[in-house]
Amino acid sequence: MNPEVLLHLDHPLTRLVLGLVCIFAFIGLNGLVLVWVERKVAGHVQLRPGPLHVGPHGLLQPLVDAVKLIGKQLVAPAGSDKILYWAAPLLAFAPATVCFLPLPFDPNLAPMRLNLGLVLILAFSGLGVLSLILAGWGSNNKWGLLGAARAVAQSVAYEVPLLLSVMAVALTAGSLDLYEITAKQGAWPWQWYGVKNPLAFFIFLVCAVAETNRAPFDLPEAESELTAGFHTEYSGMGFGLFFLAEYANMIIVSGVAAALFLGGWQGPFLPGIFWFLVKVYCLLCFIIWLRWTYPRVRFDQLLNLSWKWLTPLALLDFALVVIVAGFGG
Amino acid sequence: MSVSQLVQEAYTGLKSLVIGLGVTGKAFCQPGVTVIYPKEEVDNLASFRGHVELVGKEDDPAVPRCVACGACVKACPSNCLTILCPVAAKEGEEGGPVKMGPAPQKGSKTPGVVIVDFSLCSLCGQCAKTCPVDSLQFSDNPYMVSFDRKDFRIDLLARLRRLAEQ
Numbered sequence: 256m257n258p259e260v261l262l263h264l265d266h267p268l269t270r271l272v273l274g275l276v277c278i279f280a281f282i283g284l285n286g287l288v289l290v291w292v293e294r295k296v297a298g299h300v301q302l303r304p305g306p307l308h309v310g311p312h313g314l315l316q317p318l319v320d321a322v323k324l325i326g327k328q329l330v331a332p333a334g335s336d337k338i339l340y341w342a343a344p345l346l347a348f349a350p351a352t353v354c355f356l357p358l359p360f361d362p363n364l365a366p367m368r369l370n371l372g373l374v375l376i377l378a379f380s381g382l383g384v385l386s387l388i389l390a391g392w393g394s395n396n397k398w399g400l401l402g403a404a405r406a407v408a409q410s411v412a413y414e415v416p417l418l419l420s421v422m423a424v425a426l427t428a429g430s431l432d433l434y435e436i437t438a439k440q441g442a443w444p445w446q447w448y449g450v451k452n453p454l455a456f457f458i459f460l461v462c463a464v465a466e467t468n469r470a471p472f473d474l475p476e477a478e479s480e481l482t483a484g485f486h487t488e489y490s491g492m493g494f495g496l497f498f499l500a501e502y503a504n505m506i507i508v509s510g511v512a513a514a515l516f517l518g519g520w521q522g523p524f525l526p527g528i529f530w531f532l533v534k535v536y537c538l539l540c541f542i543i544w545l546r547w548t549y550p551r552v553r554f555d556q557l558l559n560l561s562w563k564w565l566t567p568l569a570l571l572d573f574a575l576v577v578i579v580a581g582f583g584g
Numbered sequence: 585m586s587v588s589q590l591v592q593e594a595y596t597g598l599k600s601l602v603i604g605l606g607v608t609g610k611a612f613c614q615p616g617v618t619v620i621y622p623k624e625e626v627d628n629l630a631s632f633r634g635h636v637e638l639v640g641k642e643d644d645p646a647v648p649r650c651v652a653c654g655a656c657v658k659a660c661p662s663n664c665l666t667i668l669c670p671v672a673a674k675e676g677e678e679g680g681p682v683k684m685g686p687a688p689q690k691g692s693k694t695p696g697v698v699i700v701d702f703s704l705c706s707l708c709g710q711c712a713k714t715c716p717v718d719s720l721q722f723s724d725n726p727y728m729v730s731f732d733r734k735d736f737r738i739d740l741l742a743r744l745r746r747l748a749e750q
Contacts, residue, residue: 300608303618548608549601564594 271356271367278355286502290317293543300547324498327491332395335488339393344489344496347386350379351503358510359433361520361528372433373425376511377418380466383504384410387468387475387485390497394488402484405554406475409465412561413472417462419569420455423576424448424515433511437519449516454572456516458565460538463508465561467501469542471549472557479551509538626726634723635702635736636665636711638744646748648741649719652695654687656711656720664704665711668697695741702728702736 291306291314298305306313331340357372359365369375384406391403427448428436440447449456465472476484486497513519513534520527552560619626626632638648652669668684669692684696712720730736 296612299612299616302611302614302616304616304620307620544605544608544612548604 267367274356274367275352278352281355282352282499282503282506285506286499287317287321289502289505289539289543290320292540293546296540296543297547300544321495324491324495329491329493330488332488334395336393336395339389340488341493343386343390343393344493344500345386346389347383347500348496348503350382350386351500351507353379354507355503355510357433358507359437359514359519360510360531361526362434362438364528365434368432368434370430370432370435373421373431373436373511373515376433376507377421380504380507381410381414383466383500386500390489391475391485394485396488398481398483398487399485402475402477402481402487405481406468406485408554409468409472409474409557412558413462413465413565416458416561416565416569417466419566419573420458420462421511421515423452423455423569423573426573426576426580427452433514433519437514437521440518440521442518442521442523444518446521447516447518449512452516452572452576454568455576456512458569458572459512459516461560461565463512464542464545465557467504467508467542469501469505470546471551473546473551474554474557477551505539505542506535509535509542512538629724629726632722632724632726633707633709634725634728635705635707635738636700636720636740637723637747638698638740639719639721640744640748646745648695648698648744649717650695650698650715651693651717651719652687652689653716655714655716657687659710659714661708661710662704662706664701666697666699666701667695669695698740700738700740702738703733 294316295305295313306316309316309319331337354376356367357369357375359372387406387410388403391399391401391406424436425431428439430436430439436448444450468475474484475481476486481487486494489497510531513531517534517538518530519534520531522530522533638650641647641649650667652667654667657665657667667687669687669689671683671685671689672691673683682696687695707722709722712718712722
């Protein structure tokens with residue numbers, strides 16, 4: 256090959272663009288697969304088969320649903336703030352794609368290596384809640400507004416213990432680079448931070464479910480109370496983008512959890528990307544399992560859990576980690 | 585609240601969460617209970633309640649056991665049964681066309697017309713329960729569909745004759 260082409264290929268911009276294209280493909284494909292897994296798990300938990308007729312074992316069902324969503328008319332309700340209304344789904348989806356960039360899929364597969372990758376993910380995932388507020392506010396709908404209000408309180412409450420548990424791990428590893436944190440762990444479970452510091456792992460998992468607005472913490476979109484909460488008024492791909500963003504966020508929190516607590520790409524014999532994806536999908540299945548097991552918490556329960564339990568526990572954990580790290584030198 | 589109480593609360597809470605996961609996990613591994621209709625059909629029809637149908641006599645299955653007493657019509661809360669039988673002709677009117685009147689009619693022990701309007705029926709089973717000769721029972725066709733409301737006004741005598749022929 257012409258060496259100049261190779262030089263261009265190694266340019267950071269080329270890597271970024273290629274990475275983004277791959278990420279878009281990954282998010283889209285994963286959305287389809289996860290919707291299928293979600294519905295299958297829901298079906299089997301409730302002693303029914305789930306999607307079955309479109310494609311083998313209903314595998315093509317999400318694809319058909321996606322085509323339907325794309326084909327639908329985009330309607331903005333009367334009295335809505337058009338700019339905010341249409342900005343919200345884009346704003347929900349865009350940060351999710353950025354958060355994929357620093358995820359350590361494999362030591363040799365880095366679209367963008369940042370020494371502050373963890374901070375980038377936390378910062379941009381914090382933007383996600385802004386889109387919920389805009390969606391709820393812009394759609395001129397009471398349910399939407401209530402959902403948005405809930406989203407804010409929930410997001411603020413759960414970001415505190417989430418950050419504390421992440422900080423505990425970052426302090427142990429002495430880095431905010433997800434690649435380096437992963438590299439500090441070993442191939443076997445007893446070398447993982449999730450086993451060394453199970454409390455932080457537990458807190459992170461609970462907060463991750465809450466931050467992604469998944470059941471049992473799906474209060475911003477609680478169907479039985481708020482119709483669909485912040486996305487009540489969205490049709491077609493407006494709703495589709497929120498939906499895709501939710502699944503993308505699930506992958507991000509699972510990916511971060513895998514990297515921070517489960518040794519990321521580290522594993523015996525097989526290539527790194529395989530182990531990383533296995534860990535991510537195990538976590539995703541666990542989150543889906545949670546959704547079909549637990550009923551939605553009440554709002555006071557939600558806030559109590561965060562402020563009265565998780566935040567003090569996370570502080571305690573953080574303090575312990577600081578002491579241990581201090582003694583360890 | 586003391587620390588030990590808090591620990592106790594956290595312990596019972598977490599335990600119940602794990603038990604919940606166990607319940608759904610077990611259910612996930614069990615085979616489904618739904619019937620995938622076009623490929624499979626239900627087989628527990630003994631307990632199924634279709635529209636009511638007449639029961640034939642043992643020696644002649646085309647003729648119902650019904651004695652046209654009208655008890656079922658009275659018992660029905662939804663007024664979905666119609667039973668008519670020939671009215672006894674008055675003196676001087678013999679030889680004319682046979683008039684039909686609602687059961688019971690003096691001297692008439694067999695029904696002339698038995699119609700159930702299934703669109704009104706609530707499947708309570710009062711008619712079958714009241715029948716003194718056990719001439720009514722639930723049919724067992726779960727796949728009854730139609731685009732026309734009239735198809736749910738079912739002539740039970742004709743149906744009995746058709747079934748007897750088969």
